[in-house]
Amino acid sequence: MIDSLVLFFSMDFVLYALAAGISLALVAGPLGSFIVWRRMSYFGDTLAHSALLGIALGLLTDSNPQLSIIISCLLFAFLLTLLDRKPSISTDTLLGILAHSSLALGVVVLALADTVRVDLEAYLFGALLTIGNTDLIWVLAVVSLVAVVLFSFWNDFVSITVHAEIAEIEGANVNRLNLILVLLIALTIAVSMKIVGVLLITSLLIIPPAAARSIATTPEQMAVRASIIGCISVGLGLVSAFYYDVPVGPSIVVIATLIFLGFYFYPSVLKTRR
Amino acid sequence: MKISDTSSDAAPNSSTETNAPGVLLAAKSINKDFADKKILENISLTIEEGQIVTLIGPNGAGKTTLVRVALGLLHPDSGTIYHRPKLRIGYMPQRVHVEPTLPLTVNRFLQLANRQDTELLSNTLKDLKIGHLEAQQLTSISGGELQRVLLARALLRKPQLLILDEPAQGVDLAGQAELYQLISEISDKHGCGVLMISHDLHLVMSSTDEVICLNHHICCHGKPEHVTNDPAYLNLFGASASQNLAVYTHHHDHEHGIGGSVKEHHHD
Numbered sequence: 001m002i003d004s005l006v007l008f009f010s011m012d013f014v015l016y017a018l019a020a021g022i023s024l025a026l027v028a029g030p031l032g033s034f035i036v037w038r039r040m041s042y043f044g045d046t047l048a049h050s051a052l053l054g055i056a057l058g059l060l061t062d063s064n065p066q067l068s069i070i071i072s073c074l075l076f077a078f079l080l081t082l083l084d085r086k087p088s089i090s091t092d093t094l095l096g097i098l099a100h101s102s103l104a105l106g107v108v109v110l111a112l113a114d115t116v117r118v119d120l121e122a123y124l125f126g127a128l129l130t131i132g133n134t135d136l137i138w139v140l141a142v143v144s145l146v147a148v149v150l151f152s153f154w155n156d157f158v159s160i161t162v163h164a165e166i167a168e169i170e171g172a173n174v175n176r177l178n179l180i181l182v183l184l185i186a187l188t189i190a191v192s193m194k195i196v197g198v199l200l201i202t203s204l205l206i207i208p209p210a211a212a213r214s215i216a217t218t219p220e221q222m223a224v225r226a227s228i229i230g231c232i233s234v235g236l237g238l239v240s241a242f243y244y245d246v247p248v249g250p251s252i253v254v255i256a257t258l259i260f261l262g263f264y265f266y267p268s269v270l271k272t273r274r
Numbered sequence: 275m276k277i278s279d280t281s282s283d284a285a286p287n288s289s290t291e292t293n294a295p296g297v298l299l300a301a302k303s304i305n306k307d308f309a310d311k312k313i314l315e316n317i318s319l320t321i322e323e324g325q326i327v328t329l330i331g332p333n334g335a336g337k338t339t340l341v342r343v344a345l346g347l348l349h350p351d352s353g354t355i356y357h358r359p360k361l362r363i364g365y366m367p368q369r370v371h372v373e374p375t376l377p378l379t380v381n382r383f384l385q386l387a388n389r390q391d392t393e394l395l396s397n398t399l400k401d402l403k404i405g406h407l408e409a410q411q412l413t414s415i416s417g418g419e420l421q422r423v424l425l426a427r428a429l430l431r432k433p434q435l436l437i438l439d440e441p442a443q444g445v446d447l448a449g450q451a452e453l454y455q456l457i458s459e460i461s462d463k464h465g466c467g468v469l470m471i472s473h474d475l476h477l478v479m480s481s482t483d484e485v486i487c488l489n490h491h492i493c494c495h496g497k498p499e500h501v502t503n504d505p506a507y508l509n510l511f512g513a514s515a516s517q518n519l520a521v522y523t524h525h526h527d528h529e530h531g532i533g534g535s536v537k538e539h540h541h542d
Contacts, residue, residue: 162378165367166365170431213375218378219376
């Protein structure tokens, strides 16, 4: 049994999956923490749903699918930020309309473009094990970019999250930092589609930070521990996919949720040991 | 509106005020409406180095709006705000809500202002007597302690001007007197100007140089003992308010100019 597991993890496609999943989980920790702190999970959902529209439009215009997902996510992020500054209807309602209309539109467009058969399920729930060379390069490129920007502006991002006005008086350009953060989230969501799918992306971003909350006393601790929890979820998700022949994306989310529940109900497990 | 960073941008007729070396901030003829309701009407004021200016007024008088305009967070419909070039402001907002999902110790909160100068951080904590709170979560400390932490955050920028929106709220009565005393000491020690909002007249009186009584427009202004006898003040707060006061005058070892704050609404 162990031997076959070693064999499993020595196969190229499994290694690709592991590399993509782990690197994504590393940035999802800190980035997802911001989503949790700023109550943006619905915003993330909307972006993820709009990604499907990006795929559909990419297929219609015969352009690179990964690029069209990234572009549509960035456009939607930009659009949402603009709309949010003019509160004619509540953000909540606005996000609900955009999320589901873009998802529906994406599915309709995909069905109309009947020249190409698209594996809808792969986009909805992810297909980590089918990740190829170029996919991995996209993930690594985006993850490195996101990590560098997050690291350089970390203190500013935390400061505007805690209190935007104090941060502004202290010299932070709050609007610009907000936009950068939103674009980082959009980029990350765009490349995680293949890994956990449209319907599960936000969970990879918010469950590990939520799990880390009860075992953290500073923002940095929460971000780092969320990354670790994310990595463990990806690893165990792959293992359980191998043993039980279940889809990888949902397994990763299930594992993360179990870890969350564990820390939520027994936060003392770690605290007493410290 | 414009926030002029150079004194040459100041309105010509106010040049004597804003060019004066001691002036940190000058507001000139500020007007601000919200949904067709006049919130600020023709407000002018100046704050100089070492001067403590207190804004008083009933709820909804526009005090916080004026402070936000002075900070540059809010643009007035008309009028100008002059900040001395490269002015460093320490700001203490009225309310700080920290998301329960965001773990934040007092120490980490303060480091957001200034990550490098750890000596300044520990000295400030000592001065404000909150050193023991350093490792505690911001959400778990009391209202009075939180106000001190916020004041510490404002001080960590080594401000030339402190702007405090109701610094004493949530603080018990004895603590309030102490807090105002502390603010006055800080102003003396660092020579920084202070603009603060207060409800508690009698507590503020002792540690302020200039009181501005605001009710959308400036009703009256001047030294505290002058304002308490002003008909406009008595009208706003009731005669009993002034009778209950024992005005303690705090003595500087130096004198401040009033800075020609408001010409339009002189009552004296």
